[in-house]
Amino acid sequence: MEANPRNNGRLPAAFLTPGSSSFMDFLSHHSPDMLPGKRSLPPLQGAIEAPHGTTIVAVSFPGGVVLAGDRRATMGNMIAQRDIEKVFPADEYSAVGIAGTAGLAVEMVKLFQLELEHFEKVEGAQLSLEGKANRLSTMIRSNLAMAMQGLAVVPLFAGWDVDREKGRIFSYDVTGGRSEEVGYASTGSGSIFARGAMKKLYREDLTEDQATTLVVQALYDAADDDSATGGPDVARRIYPIVTVITEQGFRKLTDEESAEIARSILERRLEQPDGPRAALL
Numbered sequence: 001m002e003a004n005p006r007n008n009g010r011l012p013a014a015f016l017t018p019g020s021s022s023f024m025d026f027l028s029h030h031s032p033d034m035l036p037g038k039r040s041l042p043p044l045q046g047a048i049e050a051p052h053g054t055t056i057v058a059v060s061f062p063g064g065v066v067l068a069g070d071r072r073a074t075m076g077n078m079i080a081q082r083d084i085e086k087v088f089p090a091d092e093y094s095a096v097g098i099a100g101t102a103g104l105a106v107e108m109v110k111l112f113q114l115e116l117e118h119f120e121k122v123e124g125a126q127l128s129l130e131g132k133a134n135r136l137s138t139m140i141r142s143n144l145a146m147a148m149q150g151l152a153v154v155p156l157f158a159g160w161d162v163d164r165e166k167g168r169i170f171s172y173d174v175t176g177g178r179s180e181e182v183g184y185a186s187t188g189s190g191s192i193f194a195r196g197a198m199k200k201l202y203r204e205d206l207t208e209d210q211a212t213t214l215v216v217q218a219l220y221d222a223a224d225d226d227s228a229t230g231g232p233d234v235a236r237r238i239y240p241i242v243t244v245i246t247e248q249g250f251r252k253l254t255d256e257e258s259a260e261i262a263r264s265i266l267e268r269r270l271e272q273p274d275g276p277r278a279a280l281l
Contacts, residue, residue: 094159
């Protein structure tokens, strides 16, 4: 949306007109070309080579939920970036992890953050966790045309449900279809391997420390079998992004905390290569 050409300091009329509490609806009416799904692509001459984010995992525990992601972005058979961040806070009580086309995914997350902030300012209250999950589903669905051309975004959404007083996890497909996951979930190229690890290690009575260890363990197992997933890189000091959402809100583990978890897993793997459960004991 263009600024006032007279440069008299006044906001355009669109900003002063009462309307929907949805920021996406506001953009679709006043500046639809700014929505990712409204952009037109040139005729395809082959597969589009763009950096892709890979594996995201989430685990719930009695006091909240943990959302984590590896740090590798790939472009075909190349490593495009070794330290990309794929997990972001959506608001105070929720977070979103991205898998798929990295550029579009990061842009979608920023739009999602604006959507939630806009709703809170207009309505004077936070959207429910269920409502947040539905808004994200709408955004993914609006990107379907891009997804059909190979530019898909498939996030994982998790947060603390203030009303139900529990952590919840939501997964999506490229059409915007939404599913609530029980206990744990994964998405991305290494998700099948990460899910297998979580299936064996998950318990309903996990502590927060055990849950954070579990997600790093799952990412380690995914990296062991999926070349697009980056495991803990001790030499470069690059470790998974791990976030925790509880009734106190969103918290991202420091690099030192993530490094300590990763080192403990690596040390136990050296002692018992075939004993992944030892990481939680």
